[in-house]
Amino acid sequence: MSNQVALITGASRGLGRALAAGLAREGYALIIDARNAAALEATAAEISDAGRTVTAVPGDVTDPAHRVALRRAAEQAGRLDLLVNNAGTLGASPLPALADYPVDELRAAFEVNVIAPIALTQLLLPMLRSRGGAVLNITSDAADQAYAGWGGYGAAKAALEQASNVLAAEEVAIRVWWADPGDLRTDMHQQAFPGQDISDRPEPDTVVPAFTRLIGERLPSGRYRAAHLMPATR
Ligand SMILES: NC(=O)c1ccc[n+]([C@@H]2O[C@H](COP(=O)([O-])OP(=O)(O)OC[C@H]3O[C@@H](n4cnc5c(N)ncnc54)[C@H](OP(=O)(O)O)[C@@H]3O)[C@@H](O)[C@H]2O)c1
Numbered sequence: 001m002s003n004q005v006a007l008i009t010g011a012s013r014g015l016g017r018a019l020a021a022g023l024a025r026e027g028y029a030l031i032i033d034a035r036n037a038a039a040l041e042a043t044a045a046e047i048s049d050a051g052r053t054v055t056a057v058p059g060d061v062t063d064p065a066h067r068v069a070l071r072r073a074a075e076q077a078g079r080l081d082l083l084v085n086n087a088g089t090l091g092a093s094p095l096p097a098l099a100d101y102p103v104d105e106l107r108a109a110f111e112v113n114v115i116a117p118i119a120l121t122q123l124l125l126p127m128l129r130s131r132g133g134a135v136l137n138i139t140s141d142a143a144d145q146a147y148a149g150w151g152g153y154g155a156a157k158a159a160l161e162q163a164s165n166v167l168a169a170e171e172v173a174i175r176v177w178w179a180d181p182g183d184l185r186t187d188m189h190q191q192a193f194p195g196q197d198i199s200d201r202p203e204p205d206t207v208v209p210a211f212t213r214l215i216g217e218r219l220p221s222g223r224y225r226a227a228h229l230m231p232a233t234r
Contacts, residue, residue, distance in 0.1 A: 005077045007031040007070060007124070009061050009117075010087025012039040014186035015138065015204040019084060022208035024052040026216065031055045031073045033066070034087070053077075061087045061116035071123045080127040082215060085117035086138045091156070093191045095149035106152045113156035118163055125171065134175035134215065137164045139223075141180050161223065168221035177214055179224040181207050 006023050010016040012034035020030055024047045034040040037058035044056035055073050059066030074080040091109035092102060121135055128135065142154035143161045164178035183189060185201040210229035213219075 003027075003029070003079075004081040005029045005031065005074065005079050006082040006084060007074055007080060008084040008086055009033050009070075009120070012036060012043050014188060015181055015184055015207070016084070016086040017043050018204035018208050019086065019211055020054070021047055021050075021205075022212055023082075023215075024050060024054070026212055027052075028082070029053040029055075029077060031057060031070065031077060033057045033059055033061065033070060035060050061120060062111045064119070067116070067120050067123055070120065071127075074124060074127055079131055080124055081131050081133045082136065083121060083124050083128060083133070084136045084138070085120065085160075086136075087116070088113050088138065088157075088188070089153075090188050090191050091152040094194055095153070095192060097149060098151035101152050109152050110156050110159070113153070114159045114163065117160060121167065125174075129171070129173050132173055134177065134218070135164075135167065135171075136211070136215070137161075137176075137178040139164075139178050139180055141182075141225075143180070165223075175218060176221045177219070177224055178222075179211070179214065179226060179229075181210075181226045 006028045008016050008020050011020040011032035020032055024030060040056045040058050044054040048054040057069050057073050089109055089112040092105040117137055137160055139161050140157045142150040143157035161178050164176055168176035183201045184204045185198055189198055189201060207226040209231050210226035213229050213231055214224055
């Protein structure tokens with residue numbers, strides 16, 4: 001896999017950071033983003049200490065100028081093999097019922113979870129097509145399960161899933177995967193369960209082998225669950 005380049009959004013912490021470290025171990029050079037520049041730089045420094053090239057591009061995925069900066073970083077890297085649209089938001093917290101969901105917050109959640117990944121993919125598709133690359137969109141079981149309170153987040157993830165599904169039909173020269181990582185012990189998960197002990201949820205590192213298998217084996221385009229991809233359950 002050496003010389004391959006992956007762009008991962010939302011990689012300063014949580015699942016994105018674990019995926020960045022995992023792909024670096026597989027030999028990928030990385031381009032990563034997040035809004036908090038200091039946290040992003042700390043992650044980039046930690047991963048590059050292990051010997052990989054990591055380009056940190058701080059910014060908000062909903063900002064068109066930031067997305068162009070990400071494309072510029074990929075152009076400077078000379079190639080792009082994988083785009084991981086991982087950055088996401090829970091939306092309003094504590095999770096409100098749809099009856100009470102503030103519409104501005106709903107719109108903001110769709111901007112981060114749906115519009116930004118589609119727009120970033122649009123910008124990067126020419127580079128990905130030229131390499132026969134891949135897009136991995138991180139979704140959730142909330143996309144197809146009706147959990148009370150999860151209507152805003154779940155509707156946005158469902159929209160991302162169907163956009164991925166159509167993209168897979170349209171872009172036959174690349175792989176398009178959309179995958180549910182399962183419950184993970186992260187800031188977002190804690191935000192969903194404020195004040196609750198989430199220490200029984202697995203750490204994000206635990207699902208990295210599922211994703212490195214998906215990517216490394218270049219499985220067919222489609223919807224996946226990390227739990228079903230774990231090498232031990234093959
Ligand atoms: N944790 C779970 O149980 C779980 C379950 C199913 C699916 N997921 C999905 O997994 C993905 C990662 O979630 P996580 O739990 O790892 O969340 P997290 O710990 O909150 O990390 C989110 C990452 O995304 C970045 N980010 C958030 N908004 C951004 C924006 N507008 N622009 C750029 N970067 C942004 C954050 O950094 P900044 O705040 O500095 O921007 C951070 O690096 C999400 O798509 C989530 O929906 C998580």
